[in-house]
Amino acid sequence: MGKPDDFPAETVKPLISKAELVERLLAVLPTESLLHDREELKPFECDGLSAYRQIPLAVALPETEGQIRAVLKICHEGRVPVVFRGAGTGLSGGALPYEHGLLLGLSKLKRILEVDPQARMARVQPGVRNAAISEAAAPHGLYYAPDPSSQIACSIGGNVAENSGGVHCLKYGLTVNNIMKVRFVTIDGELLEIGSDGLDSPGYDLLALITGSEGLLGVVTEITVKLLPSPVKAQVVLAAFDDVAKAGQAVADIIGARIIPAGLEMMDKKATGAVEQFIGAGYPLDAAAILLCESDGTEEEVASEVARMTEVLKAAGATQVRVSSNEAERLKFWAGRKSAFPAVGRILPDYFCMDGTIPRKQLPKVLKRISELEETFNLQCANVFHAGDGNLHPLIMFDANDEDQLHRAEKYGAAILELCVEVGGTITGEHGVGIEKINQMCVQFRTAELNTFHAIKHVFDEHGLLNPGKAVPTLQRCAEFGAMHVHRGEEKFPDLPRF
Amino acid sequence: MSEIIQQFQQTIASAQAEKRALRIRGGGSKDFYAVRLDGDVIDTRAYSGIVEYEPTELVFTARAGTPLRDVEATLAEQGQMLAFEPPHFGTEATFGGCIAAGFSGPRRAYLGSARDFVLGVRLLNSAGEDLRFGGQVMKNVAGYDLSRLLTGSFGTLGLILEASVKVLPIPETEQTLRLEMNETQAIETMNRCAGQPLPLSATCFVDKSLYIRLSGAASAVAAAQKHLGGEPVDSGPFWQSVREHTHPFFAETQAQWRLSIKSTTAPLDLGPTLIEWNGSLRWISGDGELDTINGSARNCGGYATLFRRAGEADAIQRLQPGMLALQRKIKQAMDPAGIFGPRRLHDGF
Ligand SMILES: Cc1cc2nc3c(=O)[nH]c(=O)nc-3n(C[C@H](O)[C@H](O)[C@H](O)COP(=O)(O)OP(=O)(O)OC[C@H]3O[C@@H](n4cnc5c(N)ncnc54)[C@H](O)[C@@H]3O)c2cc1C
Numbered sequence: 001m002g003k004p005d006d007f008p009a010e011t012v013k014p015l016i017s018k019a020e021l022v023e024r025l026l027a028v029l030p031t032e033s034l035l036h037d038r039e040e041l042k043p044f045e046c047d048g049l050s051a052y053r054q055i056p057l058a059v060a061l062p063e064t065e066g067q068i069r070a071v072l073k074i075c076h077e078g079r080v081p082v083v084f085r086g087a088g089t090g091l092s093g094g095a096l097p098y099e100h101g102l103l104l105g106l107s108k109l110k111r112i113l114e115v116d117p118q119a120r121m122a123r124v125q126p127g128v129r130n131a132a133i134s135e136a137a138a139p140h141g142l143y144y145a146p147d148p149s150s151q152i153a154c155s156i157g158g159n160v161a162e163n164s165g166g167v168h169c170l171k172y173g174l175t176v177n178n179i180m181k182v183r184f185v186t187i188d189g190e191l192l193e194i195g196s197d198g199l200d201s202p203g204y205d206l207l208a209l210i211t212g213s214e215g216l217l218g219v220v221t222e223i224t225v226k227l228l229p230s231p232v233k234a235q236v237v238l239a240a241f242d243d244v245a246k247a248g249q250a251v252a253d254i255i256g257a258r259i260i261p262a263g264l265e266m267m268d269k270k271a272t273g274a275v276e277q278f279i280g281a282g283y284p285l286d287a288a289a290i291l292l293c294e295s296d297g298t299e300e301e302v303a304s305e306v307a308r309m310t311e312v313l314k315a316a317g318a319t320q321v322r323v324s325s326n327e328a329e330r331l332k333f334w335a336g337r338k339s340a341f342p343a344v345g346r347i348l349p350d351y352f353c354m355d356g357t358i359p360r361k362q363l364p365k366v367l368k369r370i371s372e373l374e375e376t377f378n379l380q381c382a383n384v385f386h387a388g389d390g391n392l393h394p395l396i397m398f399d400a401n402d403e404d405q406l407h408r409a410e411k412y413g414a415a416i417l418e419l420c421v422e423v424g425g426t427i428t429g430e431h432g433v434g435i436e437k438i439n440q441m442c443v444q445f446r447t448a449e450l451n452t453f454h455a456i457k458h459v460f461d462e463h464g465l466l467n468p469g470k471a472v473p474t475l476q477r478c479a480e481f482g483a484m485h486v487h488r489g490e491e492k493f494p495d496l497p498r499f
Numbered sequence: 500m501s502e503i504i505q506q507f508q509q510t511i512a513s514a515q516a517e518k519r520a521l522r523i524r525g526g527g528s529k530d531f532y533a534v535r536l537d538g539d540v541i542d543t544r545a546y547s548g549i550v551e552y553e554p555t556e557l558v559f560t561a562r563a564g565t566p567l568r569d570v571e572a573t574l575a576e577q578g579q580m581l582a583f584e585p586p587h588f589g590t591e592a593t594f595g596g597c598i599a600a601g602f603s604g605p606r607r608a609y610l611g612s613a614r615d616f617v618l619g620v621r622l623l624n625s626a627g628e629d630l631r632f633g634g635q636v637m638k639n640v641a642g643y644d645l646s647r648l649l650t651g652s653f654g655t656l657g658l659i660l661e662a663s664v665k666v667l668p669i670p671e672t673e674q675t676l677r678l679e680m681n682e683t684q685a686i687e688t689m690n691r692c693a694g695q696p697l698p699l700s701a702t703c704f705v706d707k708s709l710y711i712r713l714s715g716a717a718s719a720v721a722a723a724q725k726h727l728g729g730e731p732v733d734s735g736p737f738w739q740s741v742r743e744h745t746h747p748f749f750a751e752t753q754a755q756w757r758l759s760i761k762s763t764t765a766p767l768d769l770g771p772t773l774i775e776w777n778g779s780l781r782w783i784s785g786d787g788e789l790d791t792i793n794g795s796a797r798n799c800g801g802y803a804t805l806f807r808r809a810g811e812a813d814a815i816q817r818l819q820p821g822m823l824a825l826q827r828k829i830k831q832a833m834d835p836a837g838i839f840g841p842r843r844l845h846d847g848f
Binding site: 119165170177197198200260299301303304305391427432448449453458471 | 555611632669690691695721723780802816817819828830832
């Protein structure tokens with residue numbers, strides 16, 4: 001195990017030694033908030049992309065915004081690279097440390113500062129777990145809508161940094177659509193308030209710009225989120241199909257029938273097989289694919305919508321359609337989907353979870369190609385899929401202790417992402433680029449576009465100290481990678497016969 | 500169409516060379532919204548037409564110059580809509596202008612704003628380079644979110660050639676209810692309703708009446724109507740008049756203020772008021788000083804805009820110093836020579 005072959009991290013060299021850094025940090029942090037022994041640093045060596053590891057120079061775990069500002073000022077002066085870390089569940093290596101860099105963890109800032117049920121908003125610190133917000137809002141009949149599968153662990157600060165989504169985001173939006181305001185500290189220690197308690201703020205939309213910026217522009221130190229009324233009722237329809245293409249068509253038919261489901265998920269046979277062994281969600285094992293289609297709202301809304309969903313799914317050729325008859329059954333159907341990653345993780349020790357998003361109509365073609373590539377790379381791949389959004393999560397299974405398998409898995413992942421761009425999609429729908437997809441950025445974007453990203457980065461962080469080398473590749477890197485930019489919707493070699 | 504892009508590029512190149520300002524303009528329906536309108540007009544209307552629209556993908560892509568009414572008509576034929584209900588403010592409004600202005604109408608508080616629905620843009624930057632950000636898919640976090648940064652930038656960061664937006668089905672049923680009450684009660688009612696699982700799609704308080712629009716399945720709308728009571732009124736014309744500012748409330752005044760604040764804020768007593776968006780949007784008519792009115796809005800967690808005015812003004816919004824400096828740097832990063840719409844939004848850049 002180790003770093004990606006050509007980890008670009010160590011381009012920024014600090015002006016000060018580790019000893020100096022530690023001394024300066026101890027002047028602004030309590031002793032227990034600074035870790036610098038190798039043993040203590042070990043737990044921070046990777047995030048959810050565990051195939052890549054690096055022990056950081058030191059770890060700071062500040063308790064206040066004031067301490068964060070002081071730490072960043074010191075790093076800025078000493079030109080020390082900084083990586084922020086929420087809960088470390090990120091899947092693209094965004095929180096992967098640098099040998100010569102400080103890891104700044106937000107885990108001690110985990111207070112819910114205010115829940116305002118009348119105005120339907122909550123003000124929280126960045127280390128608060130996603131699910132904790134909905135728990136705190138529940139007594140008021142409210143909840144926070146974006147629900148990544150990692151919601152019991154991941155932090156709201158990490159959600160903002162990645163613009164995370166969840167199974168309900170077709171109807172309720174991503175993080176960017178559900179936050180109102182943040183407090184934000186840039187690398188020089190300056191504090192900004194971005195957004196407002198109203199529904200917009202003056203000038204350019206910086207809230208959107210920093211959402212999904214993967215810790216490259218600054219650190220989020222407080223977030224005001226929107227809360228929504230909890231639906232009175234939710235029901236999920238489970239539909240089985242004997243053919244993946246039919247399931248894909250059923251998704252289009254649902255939308256075509258003017259239904260926006262609260263959730264619309266697909267799993268292929270490999271995924272349902274893994275899940276059934278793991279927790280027994282009651283999925284039909286003979287199906288080539290299943291769809292989970294959820295309706296939520298008032299009693300009347302749900303009754304009317306579920307009837308229409310059932311009708312459309314049957315007409316689309318579902319071999320079996322089951323409607324959850326009570327809350328326990330609904331949760332059981334979802335439990336399977338939500339445990340898909342760990343279930344797959346039990347088959348082989350490691351997996352890469354890809355995150356490409358495609359126009360939904362390309363689904364049959366893309367899934368077919370992904371399964372053909374299994375043979376090419378001699379690796380297994382299970383597919384779970386936010387079908388409503390066109391967001392694929394192929395799970396490539398491998399054993400990272402086997403160098404060759406790791407290498408093949410990387411190549412397989414890259415091939416899938418490039419395929420997504422080729423059919424008019426994107427390399428990442430919700431997990432971010434991080435270090436994992438850095439080369440594929442060269443496929444998706446052209447020089448002038450990358451230059452624009454660099455210009456924006458320069459506005460916030462002129463010395464490039466925050467997460468250097470991640471999320472946006474340098475032009476030099478793209479030249480070395482030698483990728484050909486694939487223009488959206490146009491195939492690389494249109495004259496050749498394809499899959 | 501590529502010749503038109505080339506013409507735009509030539510215009511931009513010569514403006515760069517001569518350090519001349521350019522004013523990107525569609526139908527001019529939002530010309531009123533500006534500190535100043537400097538520069539030679541680039542008219543986007545030549546670059547018009549739908550690029551791609553497949554209703555089952557819920558994604559619509561069109562060129563900037565496409566008339567906004569054509570966009571809405573095309574979507575309506577397929578039973579779909581721009582869910583942020585953009586105000587046109589005139590028959591000439593274009594799709595590009597709608598995105599560049601980023602205005603949203605009555606449905607905004609329930610389904611989202613223009614920027615919430617923008618998925619991608621194609622842009623000519625100040626170097627005349629043809630760039631694409633975001634895309635035609637529902638979720639995309641590759642690179643910084645420039646599509647949303649450009650939404651509401653009023654042509655000051657670049658020329659939006661094309662935009663892709665998420666579209667939604669038109670609700671099966673809509674019903675508007677009118678309930679008589681005072682402003683305090685209305686603010687309280689709007690916020691209370693918004694915290695309940697009701698199929699709300701718009702709220703407005705004006706003339707001592709609270710108007711509530713319900714949207715969705717017929718059975719759900721009927722149930723909510725029973726719960727809320729009030730007198731049913733014709734949905735279409737009323738919300739159209741609020742959205743387009745043709746309601747009599749907007750007629751009589753010299754200056755129109757837009758306050759975006761915390762929804763539960765008690766009545767502000769700054770002048771005649773029309774309230775939308777559960778209380779978080781307050782339209783106030785009357786004279787006043789930007790700093791004073793903005794100060795009141797800031798005390799309520801938001802800000803004020805001098806939305807319409809009769810004469811000159813040196814500013815329509817106030818930004819905090821740190822924020823102003825940052826915004827200026829973003830403008831410089833995107834448009835170093837400052838050729839696009841100088842001083843349209845802020846005095847100084
Ligand atoms: C089993 C599993 C399921 C998942 N399911 C989903 C899913 O359904 N949808 C989804 O979108 N994601 C999912 N993820 C990915 C991950 O949980 C999200 O990306 C999450 O938002 C990361 O939060 P975190 O607190 O763990 O962030 P970290 O992993 O700690 O950090 C992620 C990135 O954010 C930066 N960052 C963290 N905190 C801050 C801050 N306060 N300010 C600035 N930058 C910061 C870091 O530098 C890093 O670049 C899943 C992950 C796992 C392991």
